[in-house]
Every structure is written in C-alpha cells, then in structure tokens.
Amino acid sequence: MLTDTIAAISTSLQDGAISIVRVSGNEAIDIVNQCIKKDLNEVKSHTITYAYFIDPLTHDTIDEVLISVFKAPKTYTTEDIVEINCHGGKYVTRRILNTCLSLGARLAEPGEFTRRAFLNGRIDLTQAEAVNDIIQAKNKASASVAIKGIKGSVKALLEPLIDDLLDIIATIEVNIDYPEYDDVEMLTNDSVLPHAKEWLKEIENCIQKSESGKILREGIKTAIIGKPNVGKSSLLNALLEEEKAIVTDIAGTTRDLVEGYIQLNQLTLNLIDTAGIRETEDVVEKIGIDRSKKAIEEATLVILVLDASRPLDEQDELLLELTQDKKRIIVYNKTDIAPKEGIAISAKNGEIQPLLDEIERLFAANLSLIDEPFLNNERQISLMRKAMLAMKQAIDSLEMGMELDLVTIDLQNAYTSLKEILGEVSRDDLLDTLFSNFCLGK
Ligand SMILES: Nc1nc2c(ncn2[C@@H]2O[C@H](COP(=O)(O)OP(=O)(O)OP(=O)(O)O)[C@@H](O)[C@H]2O)c(=O)[nH]1
Numbered sequence: 336m337l338t339d340t341i342a343a344i345s346t347s348l349q350d351g352a353i354s355i356v357r358v359s360g361n362e363a364i365d366i367v368n369q370c371i372k373k374d375l376n377e378v379k380s381h382t383i384t385y386a387y388f389i390d391p392l393t394h395d396t397i398d399e400v401l402i403s404v405f406k407a408p409k410t411y412t413t414e415d416i417v418e419i420n421c422h423g424g425k426y427v428t429r430r431i432l433n434t435c436l437s438l439g440a441r442l443a444e445p446g447e448f449t450r451r452a453f454l455n456g457r458i459d460l461t462q463a464e465a466v467n468d469i470i471q472a473k474n475k476a477s478a479s480v481a482i483k484g485i486k487g488s489v490k491a492l493l494e495p496l497i498d499d500l501l502d503i504i505a506t507i508e509v510n511i512d513y514p515e516y517d518d519v520e521m522l523t524n525d526s527v528l529p530h531a532k533e534w535l536k537e538i539e540n541c542i543q544k545s546e547s548g549k550i551l552r553e554g555i556k557t558a559i560i561g562k563p564n565v566g567k568s569s570l571l572n573a574l575l576e577e578e579k580a581i582v583t584d585i586a587g588t589t590r591d592l593v594e595g596y597i598q599l600n601q602l603t604l605n606l607i608d609t610a611g612i613r614e615t616e617d618v619v620e621k622i623g624i625d626r627s628k629k630a631i632e633e634a635t636l637v638i639l640v641l642d643a644s645r646p647l648d649e650q651d652e653l654l655l656e657l658t659q660d661k662k663r664i665i666v667y668n669k670t671d672i673a674p675k676e677g678i679a680i681s682a683k684n685g686e687i688q689p690l691l692d693e694i695e696r697l698f699a700a701n702l703s704l705i706d707e708p709f710l711n712n713e714r715q716i717s718l719m720r721k722a723m724l725a726m727k728q729a730i731d732s733l734e735m736g737m738e739l740d741l742v743t744i745d746l747q748n749a750y751t752s753l754k755e756i757l758g759e760v761s762r763d764d765l766l767d768t769l770f771s772n773f774c775l776g777k
C-alpha cells in the first residue's frame with residue numbers, strides 16, 4: 336500500500352484564491368511532469384516552479400500554476416511530494432486532481448499523507464494526532480498544546496520513563512538468563528521497588544496534569560442552573576452578548592437546553608442554559624428538568640443562580656444540596672433591585688464581571704499548566720491509566736515478595752502501554768479509526 340502514489344486536494348473545496356493539489360509517492364514527479372513543459376527532475380528540491388498545467392490527453396491548458404517540489408526523504412511523508420498551487424476555483428482544482436488520478440495516482444484516504452509520515456517513521460503517533468489537533472484548535476490553549484505536540488512534546492515527556500523501565504526490565508532478564516554474568520548489577524525486589532514507586536508517581540502526576548489540560552483544550556462544560564425565573568437565560572444571554580435564549584417573566588420559559596460558547600481570555604466555556612428546576616406536573620417541563628439534572632451531572636462547572644430579590648426557599652436549598660459536590664459558583668442575580676453580599680450580578684443589565692472574575696480564579700491553576708507538557712487526548716490518557724494499573728500491580732507483587740521474573744510481566748505491560756501511546760506498538764484497526772477523522776489531503 337505504501338508503494339503507490341496518492342493524490343488529493345489539500346485545501347478546502349470551495350472557490351478561493353488558491354487551492355493545492357498534493358501528490359506523494361514514487362511516481363509523483365513523473366505524473367506531474369506529464370502535465371507541464373518543464374522537467375521537475377531537474378529542479379532543486381524544496382523550490383517552486385512556475386508552469387502551465389496541461390491535460391496531456393486533450394492538450395487543454397487547465398491553469399497557470401506554481402509547483403512546489405519536495406524530494407524524498409526530507410518531506411512531509413518522507414516520499415517525493417509535488418504540490419500544485421492553482422487558482423482556487425472548484426472546477427479547475429478538481430480537474431487538476433482528476434488529471435493526476437488518470438495518470439496513475441490513487442485518491443488518498445482522509446489523513447493518509449500524515450499516516451504515511453507516521454508509518455515511514457518521520458513522526459510518532461502523538462505527533463500525527465497533534466496535526467489533526469492543530470486543525471481543530473478553537474482557542475489559544477488548544478493551538479498551543481497542539482503545536483507542542485507536533486514538535487514531539489509527548490515523546491519528550493515519555494522517553495525518560497520508557498528508557499528507565501527498559502533498562503530495569505533488561506537487567507532483570509540478564510540476571511535471570513545469565514546468572515553467572517557478574518558485570519551486570521544483580522537486582523532484588525528491594526532495589527526495584529523504589530524505582531517502581533517513583534515511576535508510579537510520575538505516571539499519576541502526568542495523568543492528573545493531562546486531565547487538567549483537557550479542560551483548557553476542550554472547554555469547560557458549564558451548566559447554568561437555578562429554579563424558574565431567577566434569570567438563567569438572561570445570564571446566558573449576558574455571557575454570550577446576544578439574545579440567544581428566550582427571556583420572559585413567566586416561570587418555566589426555558590424547556591429545553593440552550594447552548595452556546597464563550598471565550599474568556601484563555602478559557603473556553605461551553606455553556607448550557609437549563610430549564611428551571613422545581614416540582615411540576617407539566618410533562619414537557621418535566622422532561623426539561625430531567626435534562627437539567629443530567630446537565631448538572633455532566634458539567635465540570637455549575638453556575639447556580641439565586642434570586643437576590645426573594646428569600647431562599649426549599650427549591651433553592653434543594654439545588655444547593657444537589658450541586659454541593661460539584662465545582663460550582665453560587666451567584667446572586669437581580670442585585671440591581673436587591674443588593675447582596677457575595678458574587679452579585681445583574682444579568683438583565685449585563686453586569687456580570689464578578690462572575691467572570693470568579694471563573695478565572697477557579698481555573699487559574701489549570702491556566703498555569705499551559706506551559707507544561709502533558710498528554711493530549713483520551714487515547715493517550717487511557718493508555719497511561721493502563722500503565723498506571725500495571726505499575727500498581729508490579730508494586731504489589733514486589734511488596735509481596737514475588738519473584739522478579741514474575742514482576743517483569745507487569746513492568747512489561749506498563750512499558751508496552753507507554754510505547755503504544757507513541758504508536759510504536761499499534762494495531763491497524765486503531766490506526767484506521769484515528770486517521771479517518773482527518774481531513775482529506777492531510
Ligand atoms: N431586575 C432584574 N430582573 C431580571 C434580571 N435577570 C433576569 N430578570 C428578569 O427575570 C425574569 C426571568 O428571567 P429569565 O432569564 O427568563 O429566567 P430563567 O431563570 O431563565 O427562567 P426559566 O427559563 O423560566 O427557568 C425576566 O422577566 C427577566 O427580565 C436582573 O438581573 N434584574
């Protein structure tokens with residue numbers, strides 16, 4: 336599969352100033368050579384050549400193009416790559432692609448260029464993932480994590496651990512296989528145990544940081560809750576600075592979840608306005624309330640809105656109780672008509688700064704993590720958790736005085752999980768799923 340030449344449109348397919356058709360593989364230069372009056376074999380690598388792109392069958396001139404030539408091995412895929420920059424019309428771009436296909440290139444699958452970069456060993460799997468992350472990045476934090484990922488931050492983070500582990504595993508194996516070999520240190524449970532404990536600490540620390548980093552990248556799931564009419568929808572609108580949710584003085588206005596997202600400096604909030612929670616006979620409202628309860632469960636942050644102009648009642652108390660184990664902010668709304676101590680806002684007048692300050696304060700610790708290396712996605716984190724379990728198992732076995740040749744099985748498992756993060760042990764079906772999320776031409 337890796338020997339054929341692939342082609343795809345690498346820019347998004349709409350009329351624009353420039354589009355790029357990318358061709359990668361052994362035949363890339365020969366294929367494009369058939370469409371221009373110049374010889375790309377003669378041009379220096381990593382240079383741009385001006386040409387007319389001609390359909391070799393009909394001899395029609397299709398477009399005036401700039402052709403970038405990247406000769407193996409220092410290229411994105413490590414193969415020869417030719418990129419044709421054409422005028423960005425859909426018709427012309429497609430025609431250039433189709434000409435390359437008719438000359439023997441195969442249409443690339445989504446992510447196939449990056450997959451080749453990985454399979455050809457130029458990047459590890461976490462770097463390949465980061466390529467997709469940078470395309471998907473919605474805020475400064477996710478973009479900055481992604482670019483670090485592309486530079487190989489995860490590999491740099493894991494390599495010392497992987498090397499140490501391998502070192503001990505190898506030594507144990509030598510001890511077992513060549514007991515007479517006295518050049519190599521003789522390990523015992525007591526000498527391995529402190530290492531294993533240290534590794535476990537590093538692994539746990541890494542998981543914890545990675546979880547906190549996830550919030551920065553993906554945004555904070557924030558549910559606005561409160562009993563009917565306290566001003567939840569007004570608050571959502573004030574946060575979004577638009578009249579997204581309907582606001583009335585009728586209790587039970589919001590019956591479904593209304594969503595929106597905002598950017599607070601470096602934090603992204605994925606907001607959900609919920610139906611006011613109270614006991615009700617109304618079927619539609621009941622469904623809305625069930626959803627609100629679910630929204631509380633799923634939220635990372637709960638903003639509990641209380642009405643400052645009315646005394647707290649048992650519904651407020653119930654909500655205070657329902658949310659007590661969540662990361663939450665209790666705000667008093669309508670303080671324009673009833674001043675109040677605490678986080679006091681007036682959603683109606685757009686006076687919500689105290690709430691914004693509190694959100695930033697709550698997540699300051701996450702923000703300070705931004706410059707530290709951590710794992711970049713659920714796939715990586717769950718493999719790290721596997722490594723953690725294996726390491727705990729190893730520690731248990733060591734403490735129970737099991738033979739070292741049994742303990743190495745756990746150490747090996749931890750080692751394999753770490754290698755799997757980098758894609759050095761990988762399964763084809765997993766790779767298929769991973770790369771199918773990529774854009775065409777990437
Ligand atoms: N004075 C004052 N009135 C407010 C404020 N915020 C909201 N209101 C009013 O309170 C009423 C209810 O506001 P909503 O935003 O619809 O309240 P809600 O919590 O979404 O209500 P439900 O969707 O029914 O649960 C409306 O009449 C708003 O104009 C505020 O800060 N001050």
Ligand SMILES: [Mg+2]
Pocket residue numbers: 567568569580581582588589608609611
């Ligand atoms: Mg509402």
